[in-house]
Amino acid sequence: MDPFGSYKFAISARATDNQIRKKSQDGGIVSAAYIHGLESGLLDGVIVADKGEDFCAIPKVATTVDEVLSAAGTKYTTSPNLSVLKSAVREYGCDKVGFVGTPCQVQSIRKMLKYPIGYRHVPDKIALVMGIFCMENFPYNGLKTIIEEHCGIKMEDVAKTDIGKGKFWVYSKWGDVKTIKLKDTHPYEQHACHVCMDYTAELADISTGSVGSPDGWSTIFIRTAKGEAFYKAMEEAGVIEIKNIDDVKPGLGLVEKLANSKKENNGKERAHRKEIGLPLPY
Amino acid sequence: MVKVAHVQLSSCCGCLVSLADTYEKLLDVLGAIDLVYSQTLADVKEVPDDVDIILLEGSVCLSDHHALETALACREKAKILVALGACAASGNITRFSRGGQMSKPVHDAFAPLTEVVKCDLAIPGCPPSPESIVAVITAALEGDMDYLEPYAELAKYGSEACGCDLIVKVINKSLCMGCGACAAACPTRAVSMECGRPAIDKEICIKCGACSVQCPRIRFPELIEKIE
Numbered sequence: 249m250d251p252f253g254s255y256k257f258a259i260s261a262r263a264t265d266n267q268i269r270k271k272s273q274d275g276g277i278v279s280a281a282y283i284h285g286l287e288s289g290l291l292d293g294v295i296v297a298d299k300g301e302d303f304c305a306i307p308k309v310a311t312t313v314d315e316v317l318s319a320a321g322t323k324y325t326t327s328p329n330l331s332v333l334k335s336a337v338r339e340y341g342c343d344k345v346g347f348v349g350t351p352c353q354v355q356s357i358r359k360m361l362k363y364p365i366g367y368r369h370v371p372d373k374i375a376l377v378m379g380i381f382c383m384e385n386f387p388y389n390g391l392k393t394i395i396e397e398h399c400g401i402k403m404e405d406v407a408k409t410d411i412g413k414g415k416f417w418v419y420s421k422w423g424d425v426k427t428i429k430l431k432d433t434h435p436y437e438q439h440a441c442h443v444c445m446d447y448t449a450e451l452a453d454i455s456t457g458s459v460g461s462p463d464g465w466s467t468i469f470i471r472t473a474k475g476e477a478f479y480k481a482m483e484e485a486g487v488i489e490i491k492n493i494d495d496v497k498p499g500l501g502l503v504e505k506l507a508n509s510k511k512e513n514n515g516k517e518r519a520h521r522k523e524i525g526l527p528l529p530y
Numbered sequence: 531m532v533k534v535a536h537v538q539l540s541s542c543c544g545c546l547v548s549l550a551d552t553y554e555k556l557l558d559v560l561g562a563i564d565l566v567y568s569q570t571l572a573d574v575k576e577v578p579d580d581v582d583i584i585l586l587e588g589s590v591c592l593s594d595h596h597a598l599e600t601a602l603a604c605r606e607k608a609k610i611l612v613a614l615g616a617c618a619a620s621g622n623i624t625r626f627s628r629g630g631q632m633s634k635p636v637h638d639a640f641a642p643l644t645e646v647v648k649c650d651l652a653i654p655g656c657p658p659s660p661e662s663i664v665a666v667i668t669a670a671l672e673g674d675m676d677y678l679e680p681y682a683e684l685a686k687y688g689s690e691a692c693g694c695d696l697i698v699k700v701i702n703k704s705l706c707m708g709c710g711a712c713a714a715a716c717p718t719r720a721v722s723m724e725c726g727r728p729a730i731d732k733e734i735c736i737k738c739g740a741c742s743v744q745c746p747r748i749r750f751p752e753l754i755e756k757i758e
Contacts, residue, residue, distance in 0.1 A: 329709070
């Protein structure tokens with residue numbers, strides 16, 4: 249099994265800007281890329297999953313650094329990022345749109361680029377497609393059940409959520425830290441995630457996620473010529489600090505293990521669906 | 531040179547406008563083809579006999595024998611008959627016609643072209659984006675059948691389209707992961723995302739098919755995976 253899809257090279261990196269790192273989930277790569285894009289003119293609008301009321305996720309077109317920073321951090325719930333894509337081009341008049349999404353959303357945007365039936369004058373405005381590693385996602389009420397019922401923290405008090413070391417972590421605004429075993433969160437996953445074979449956002453220009461790199465750093469796959477050009481521009485501008493991926497712990501081996509386990513488990517789910525006559529994307 | 535005709539039945543001409551909306555690309559397209567018939571763009575009165583590609587936009591008014599004859603004649607004359615746009619592909623807003631309108635109150639029955647004659651390709655959308663029309667014409671000129679396969683399939687099976695497809699084919703089948711591609715594709719904003727799932731306003735849906743055809747969880751052709 250090919251765990252990562254095609255890519256040119258992988259590295260470990262983090263944003264050099266402390267302000268970004270303080271607000272971001274791990275290495276702040278998406279925020280750093282967006283902010284660099286907006287400041288250098290490589291991008292003029294970026295799609296973010298903004299924090300809504302009670303820690304829900306709301307897709308938004310961001311055109312300023314402040315908007316990017318206030319949206320930083322992972323929300324473990326669905327944010328229909330493609331739904332605002334046309335608005336970025338029409339209402340905001342953006343010509344160079346940056347996009348970030350889960351692997352499935354990256355697949356959606358790739359389909360939109362090849363078959364843009366309902367996307368007049370959008371395809372040529374997409375300047376960068378970033379993907380984030382993803383094992384599965386939770387519907388908002390699933391996330392709410394995990395956080396309120398299992399962890400005893402109110403949604404309005406959540407400051408940050410995280411997944412790591414086999415646990416789901418909730419940090420409250422008042423300094424509480426609660427965890428639940430990852431396996432106890434499985435019942436709340438959205439089922440549609442279980443047909444997905446893509447852990448590392450294989451169709452993105454640049455994919456990133458915490459797995460494989462030390463705390464506070466992110467693993468990055470550079471996949472396309474577009475992605476490479478953008479990455480080089482970031483490196484030259486000094487907005488990211490990099491390490492050789494082979495020199496960091498736990499390294500790509502862990503990414504491979506998780507990618508393969510997603511493919512294996514969901515491969516079984518797909519076979520099961522076929523057996524009972526349920527459709528799969530084809 | 532490949533002979534192409536654009537024929538219009540019951541439609542608003544929006545699909546042709548969409549093709550023209552490609553600006554300089556339209557010149558590339560027109561340069562690569564021999565446009566033998568188009569009421570709006572060329573001064574020709576009759577559709578010639580041997581045409582390689584006929585782009586037919588609009589649904590067929592069954593109360594009008596001229597429309598039926600045109601549809602049948604186009605099928606006969608075209609090597610590749612393309613149902614251009616949602617009215618031809620799936621009926622679109624003409625599905626709602628019940629007659630009584632000025633100035634032809636007796637015109638009450640409108641069927642998509644795909645239900646009247648066998649079509650080779652159908653492009654949904656109201657209108658289909660200029661990019662998608664150009665992509666289909668280019669692929670047809672190059673004989674890229676892999677790319678055209680989803681459009682060929684819509685011509686065969688796609689005569690019904692509605693926002694409800696998202697409910698029946700995606701959400702009900704536990705395939706929706708909430709990306710929002712459908713909501714942005716909808717030309718009338720009938721699709722909104724609520725709690726990470728599309729909600730359909732049936733009063734606003736015009737049955738153009740853009741939402742479900744854009745969904746990666748119904749159709750995800752392998753060629754999309756080729757990225758550079």
